[in-house]
Amino acid sequence: MSAERIDGSVLVVNAGSSSLKYQVLDPTTEEVIADGLAEQIGEGSSRIKHRYRGHDVVVEGVLPDHEAAIATVLELFASDGVDIADSGLAAVGHRVVHGGRSFFAPTLIDETVRSEIERICPLAPLHNPANLVGIEAVTALLPDVPAVAVFDTAFFHDLPAAASTYALDAEVAQQYAIRRYGFHGTSHEYVSRKTAETLGRDYGELNQIVLHLGNGASMSAVACGRPIDTTMGMTPLEGLVMGTRTGDIDPGIVFQLARVAGMSIDDIDTLVNKRSGLKGLCGENDFRSVLERADAGDESARLAYDVYLHRLRRYIGAYMIELGGLDAIVFTAGVGENAAPVRADSLAGLENYGIEIDAERNAIRSSEPRVISTDASSITVLVVPTNEELAIARQ
Ligand code: AMP
Numbered sequence: 001m002s003a004e005r006i007d008g009s010v011l012v013v014n015a016g017s018s019s020l021k022y023q024v025l026d027p028t029t030e031e032v033i034a035d036g037l038a039e040q041i042g043e044g045s046s047r048i049k050h051r052y053r054g055h056d057v058v059v060e061g062v063l064p065d066h067e068a069a070i071a072t073v074l075e076l077f078a079s080d081g082v083d084i085a086d087s088g089l090a091a092v093g094h095r096v097v098h099g100g101r102s103f104f105a106p107t108l109i110d111e112t113v114r115s116e117i118e119r120i121c122p123l124a125p126l127h128n129p130a131n132l133v134g135i136e137a138v139t140a141l142l143p144d145v146p147a148v149a150v151f152d153t154a155f156f157h158d159l160p161a162a163a164s165t166y167a168l169d170a171e172v173a174q175q176y177a178i179r180r181y182g183f184h185g186t187s188h189e190y191v192s193r194k195t196a197e198t199l200g201r202d203y204g205e206l207n208q209i210v211l212h213l214g215n216g217a218s219m220s221a222v223a224c225g226r227p228i229d230t231t232m233g234m235t236p237l238e239g240l241v242m243g244t245r246t247g248d249i250d251p252g253i254v255f256q257l258a259r260v261a262g263m264s265i266d267d268i269d270t271l272v273n274k275r276s277g278l279k280g281l282c283g284e285n286d287f288r289s290v291l292e293r294a295d296a297g298d299e300s301a302r303l304a305y306d307v308y309l310h311r312l313r314r315y316i317g318a319y320m321i322e323l324g325g326l327d328a329i330v331f332t333a334g335v336g337e338n339a340a341p342v343r344a345d346s347l348a349g350l351e352n353y354g355i356e357i358d359a360e361r362n363a364i365r366s367s368e369p370r371v372i373s374t375d376a377s378s379i380t381v382l383v384v385p386t387n388e389e390l391a392i393a394r395q
Pocket of ligand 1: 213214215216243285286287288289291333334335338339
């Protein structure tokens with residue numbers, strides 16, 4: 001048990017559909033005191049990796065649900081540090097995926113807010129229930145520490161109506177809160193602001209395209225500090241090809257699967273969210289393996305890569321037109337930060353549009369924000385590592 005004081009630090013809790021990420025960090029110094037990841041929750045064999053000041057503990061076992069995961073994580077804090085129960089923690093920040101129409105700013109969580117997040121659950125059935133479990137479990141342990149919800153949709157709350165409205169019967173859309181909300185907003189905002197800082201420019205004067213390419217993937221067009229479009233929609237399913245999600249598909253496919261294949265709505269939900277994307281096309285969603293197999297001549301991995309890139313390039317073109325003028329294209333998240341071939345291929349052949357990647361700069365591996373375009377490129381291309389935990393802790 002650690003007696004260390006951690007005054008002013010924040011516990012950030014990010015509960016995904018089958019994972020739980022957490023950090024205790026100081027938002028001023030940016031120092032990470034403890035962090036961890038619980039994976040494969042509810043999947044038979046689970047694993048938690050917990051780290052406190054460079055000391056790692058791994059717990060393997062079965063975590064049937066998020067309650068069990070959080071209980072084990074809280075025990076790890078008590079047994080291996082840092083003691084979060086009584087040592088000066090200033091706040092808890094919870095990432096909440098869907099804020100619906102109600103939430104578009106960091107919100108102090110009370111009973112009313114909790115029930116409103118619960119009411120929104122049908123809009124994000126894979127995510128918001130896990131977020132709520134996180135909120136309840138941590139609040140039970142730390143009832144006196146203020147808990148704040150930071151919504152993934154918030155940054156996109158003011159998308160122009162033309163970009164946020166589906167061409168659906170307007171009354172039906174209104175009644176069921178159907179609109180394009182956008183997700184990964186915390187990351188898109190953090191990365192686009194960091195880009196301005198890296199370039200020494202005013203955030204409000206830059207036009208940017210941000211590519212958040214992780215297992216989930218989304219792109220945004222940010223005009224002078226204001227997002228004007230993004231690829232994810234009412235749910236995180238729309239847009240780019242992802243690790244296990246289809247991204248854009250013809251909704252007619254859903255009717256076909258229901259009517260002809262006899263699949264239930266739940267079966268189709270699982271198919272398009274968990275068994276599609278790269279995994280559906282070539283059996284794997286780890287981008288490293290997809291790249292290795294595609295390079296080695298594996299046809300299904302090559303096709304998966306080509307479909308992934310085709311979608312990226314389509315949206316890059318669309319957003320260049322929407323923005324009118326473009327200053328920066330920015331890559332972030334697991335694939336965007338690490339996969340040099342994806343960055344090179346998604347912008348290949350665009351020299352006539354003022355986009356030219358420098359092969360040597362692109363090949364450099366680093367955890368720092370960096371420019372990867374040539375000096376002659378009129379549009380600057382960057383890699384800017386995202387840090388959603390820090391962004392949440394600051395908010
Ligand atoms: P994220 O969701 O941001 O954690 O990103 C996860 C994705 O990043 C996975 O598909 C990983 O395979 C991919 N990734 C991580 N490191 C690399 C790498 N060095 N090269 C290619 N993809 C990577």
